[in-house]
Amino acid sequence: MSKISGSEIVIECLKEQGVDTVFGYPGGTILNVYDALYKHQDEINHVLTSHEQGAAHAADGYARATGKVGVCMATSGPGATNLVTGIATAYMDSIPVVAITANVGVNMLGKDSFQEVDIAGVVMPITKHSFIVKHIDDLAPTIRRAFKIAKSGRPGPVLVDITKDVTAAETEYIPETPEVIERKTDTIREEDVNKVLEMIKVSRRPFIMAGGGCIISDASAELAEFADKVDAPVCDTLMGKGAFDGRSERYTGMIGMHGTKVSNLGVSRADLVIVVGARFSDRVIGNASKFAPNAKIIHIDIDAAEIDKNIPTNASIVGDAKEVLKLLNSKLAAQSNKTWMSEIEDLKKQNPDVYSFDTLNGPAAIKKIYELTEGDAIITTDVGQHQMWAAQNYTFKEPRTFLSSGGLGTMGYGVGAAIGAKYGRPDKTVINIAGDGCFRMNLNEIATAARYNVPIIQVVLNNHVLGMVRQWQTLFYDHRYSNTVLDDSVDFVKVAEGLGAMGIRANTLDEFEAAMKTALTAGRPVVIDVTIAGDDKVWPMVAPGAAIDTCFSEDDM
Structure with missing residues (x-):
């Protein structure tokens, strides 16, 4: 039997697991793997994100939308550490992701080599398991085990770090059929x-x-x-x-x-x-x-x-x-x-609706999105007021259509997740809802959507403040708005156009409806900058530390 390289083994193992899409960003130590990807680009689609965090969120969004394992890749050092927030996001919400990183050669480990980080150690508290592969014969079994761990029982992320010499070494490769994961029933008494x-x-x-x-x-x-x-x-x-x-x-x-x-x-x-x-x-x-x-x-x-x-x-x-x-x-x-x-x-x-839906505000925009999509879209969100408005005002009728960072509360999650969801479910309309504070954190991924012409719709509920934090400052901090006012002159329409997407501004409910209708038929990524008031709030609310039956709305105040 002929021998193949560790990099080829990585690709063969991904094919074995039924992986069709990988999100990532190349670099020095993972170059051998990317060279193998080049040779297999007709079998595995690689999506080059703008930032490694975007790759991790895209793998997460892909997994949430499909139920399959999402896969992301990054090089050593800062490439690997840039995955950490996305890995933690997946861990908190029990999402099956396999992150593959490369590290310096075995003889360079522990010497503060260029771009060397113990990424397996870094992610230990935020993964179901993390591995570092230092021998070529361990590579295929480790990748197979990583996929099994990620999707069995309570799912979650697993990291496989591979030293560069292992990606270059050669050994025999024997294909295996992935083990069927049985549902956990042995504990049901x-x-x-x-x-x-x-x-x-x-x-x-x-x-x-x-x-x-x-x-x-x-x-x-x-x-x-x-x-x-x-x-x-x-x-x-x-x-x-x-x-x-x-x-x-x-x-x-x-x-x-x-x-x-x-x-x-x-x-x-x-x-x-x-x-x-x-x-x-x-x-x-x-x-x-x-x-x-x-x-x-x-x-x-x-x-x-x-x-x-x-x-x-x-x-x-x-x-x-x-x-x-x-x-x-x-x-x-x-x-x-x-x-x-x-x-x-x-x-x-x-206890009827607490919001007004006849003028342009966050809840009214969400309701309009629901009407225009007839509830059939996949909605991703970032974190904050817009996230709560989306959860409250879009009626979700089936699973895997609301993708949001719940446990970690990750600002900047949504665009990457939307890209991943669209790759996983190309038949679905995918809309990311974000606030202006969240959107600016990872808006560079709009460039990714534009590069591959992924027709996601980005709705920015732009109130020029960090809305949820401001809400707390209003209610519990006597209106002391410390560092929550975003009074700069960023123009998201121009930013969208500069990144290769279509940009539309909406200042009224009618303008927003027209913008959404355009976006739904555009066939390309669209960013809609929606102007809303800075002091709109999410209702009802339970004060921190209070019982949930003390929930109050604006009228109760």
């Missing part, structure tokens, strides 16, 4: 299932909370059937958007700091809260000691470490959400909670 079933049967005010785990496990159909069987209302976390159809009468909206009053008050009045694939984030539960004070808690999660971590539970089932819900659905007789469902309907009537 019959006694746990029976306890949960009994708690559901005696409950009269059950509430279901869906998290990102429902999307990761493709459990939407099972979740819908479960909600009908329990006869319960359903709320979601930010990461759970789209797991449950937002058009359903059972749906009450997002829960938490900027959740709906219906969800926050409903969960606080429930006698049973069933949490599926969520981790009880502080932004969801508010004051932990006052969360759902009248309810028993059931927690279903694939990761045993999450059980009782933030909120004490009365019952739990550890396992894949889809498999757990399948089992519960097969054993649970249909319940009837008409009085409770009627109470939830009354709560909805008592």
Whole structure:
């Protein structure tokens, strides 16, 4: 059997895993891998981003939109460290990404060589596993193991660092068929299932909370059937958007700091809260000691470490959400909670929309995007007010259509993620919604979209301030606006044109509608600069450290 180089082995292993697209940026130590990529460019599409962070976010967006493993590459030193924010973003939201970096040769390690960084050590706390490959015979098994770790159990990012001499060395390569990843069911115990079933049967005010785990496990159909069987209302976390159809009468909206009053008050009045694939984030539960004070808690999660971590539970089932819900659905007789469902309907009537949709503001722009796309787009966001407005005002009806940095809250995430999502789902309209503060962090990736003519739509809700931070400064810091006013003269329309995209400015709702219609048919990347007021706020809101049933709107003040 003939021998091939380590660089060729990297490519063969990617092909073996079904990888069709890689996002990255070349450099000295990874040159051999890029030379092999050149020879296989008809089999693996490489997208050259403007910055390595953009490559990591693109791999993340690709993974969230498709359910497949996203792949990014970078060279040693600053190339590798520029991936760190994107890797941490994927880790916090349990997104399967494999990051491949190269390092200096084995004999140069530990000598402060040019562009040498222990990247495997750097990312250890923010990956499921990190490897450094120092011998050619370890290369193929390590890459295969990295993909298995990334997508098995609770998914997450894995980093493989390869020394340059290994990319040049040669050895025999024996192809392997990737191991089938089985769903995690061995931890589902019959006694746990029976306890949960009994708690559901005696409950009269059950509430279901869906998290990102429902999307990761493709459990939407099972979740819908479960909600009908329990006869319960359903709320979601930010990461759970789209797991449950937002058009359903059972749906009450997002829960938490900027959740709906219906969800926050409903969960606080429930006698049973069933949490599926969520981790009880502080932004969801508010004051932990006052969360759902009248309810028993059931927690279903694939990761045993999450059980009782933030909120004490009365019952739990550890396992894949889809498999757990399948089992519960097969054993649970249909319940009837008409009085409770009627109470939830009354709560909805008592708490209508808090925003005005007849003039141009963030929520009105989001509503208009929903109308024009008929709810069929993939929405990516950056982080801040616009992110909350998007979560609140675009109705998500299916999973993998809302891509946002939830756990890490990464400003600058959206453009790269939108590019990755469009490569993964070219049939979908992909729209990134950002504030001006976020957009300027990674707007260089618009150049990437223009280079490859990736027709993403970038909507910049431009209020000339760091909106969410300013909101806190208004409400909790006595209007001391320290370093949150962006009163410069950056023109995003000119920036877009300078980067090779189409730029459109919108100052009224009619202008925005016209701009969106143009963007949706343009067939090229478009940036829409949307002028909104600097003091618009996200409502409702729960003050930090307060119970979620103390949520308030502007009228309450």
